């Protein structure tokens with residue numbers, strides 16, 4: 001059976017709190033079985049959008065469909081959806097089994113059926129044998145798993161997760177990323193996961209919606225968001241990127257020439273749908289790892305800029321440099337693997353350096 005690509009569908013959803021546009025005209029289609037992330041800075045409307053999906057918040061306009069049914073006006077308890085909240089609260093006076101079984105009480109199951117469902121949920125989150133533990137006798141990661149089991153035990157069609165890993169320390173968070181992804185693949189439930197941590201979104205999600213100011217700015221796979229961000233804003237949010245401003249001089253042979261003022265003429269491949277018109281203001285975006293640092297000017301070649309090394313740091317598996325370039329506001333960030341020829345030793349801060357990159361290593365961005 002083909003999984004439907006609009007299993008969860010939001011159409012032009014808006015939500016205002018007084019004059020604050022928490023969610024502003026959002027439309028999204030999420031596929032059945034997809035691990036989908038909503039990524040954006042604090043206050044951009046992620047939780048509000050998730051609460052609208054769960055039926056905990058009514059939108060001012062727009063519609064919500066799940067599995068073909070219009071649920072816009074359906075209350076939370078009648079939606080085939082469960083939510084793991086940002087500050088997941090498990091009940092301290094109940095043990096693990098009671099916590100997991102809590103939401104099943106209304107389902108009219110027999111004691112045996114209920115017990116079986118709880119066992120199954122415990123196994124899914126790898127907490128077999130922990131059923132009788134008091135919930136205060138658990139580690140942070142185990143408590144997180146109880147919260148997940150409590151949502152999964154209801155067999156939702158869609159699971160909404162609001163920053164479920166944010167309360168965990170860094171090591172556990174990284175471990176839980178892998179576990180959560182594996183669990184999602186095993187149960188096959190559509191996951192909609194909210195985070196402001198780009199690494200978390202990149203490492204777990206099939207697709208990511210990047211949000212800011214209540215709007216969805218780009219929806220794409222992690223690879224595409226990193227390699228082909230559509231705008232400067234998205235590029236700056238996903239990983240780090242250097243920006244060089246200029247205007248289009250012309251296009252020929254699949255290459256755009258950008259006049260970058262004091263940096264001269266730079267060559268860049270057009271992004272997607274054709275080249276921009278001559279005279280148009282554009283930004284060239286270059287990831288730190290796409291730049292090569294040189295201690296003398298190359299004999300020839302396009303895309304060479306001169307600068308001054310302001311900082312060189314050794315970071316174990318890689319080296320990191322900052323280069324100040326006349327006419328560019330922010331220092332240019334350069335990263336190189338320690339196994340590459342550009343090692344960290346011998347670079348003297350304050351010395352003249354040259355930066356170069358391949359035209360396909362840069363992105364032409366809309367401002």
Ligand SMILES: Nc1ncnc2c1ncn2[C@@H]1O[C@H](COP(=O)(O)OP(=O)(O)OP(=O)(O)O)[C@@H](O)[C@H]1O
Pocket residue numbers: 017020021022040041042043044045046047048049196
């Ligand atoms: N109940 C409310 N009343 C008034 N304003 C609200 C309410 N809930 C959210 N807001 C506002 O709506 C905007 C979006 O909030 P939301 O909680 O959705 O952000 P978020 O992306 O989840 O942020 P965070 O990453 O900090 O959790 C914010 O400006 C917030 O202050």
Ligand SMILES: [Mg+2]
Pocket residue numbers: 046047048086162
């Ligand atoms: Mg939030």
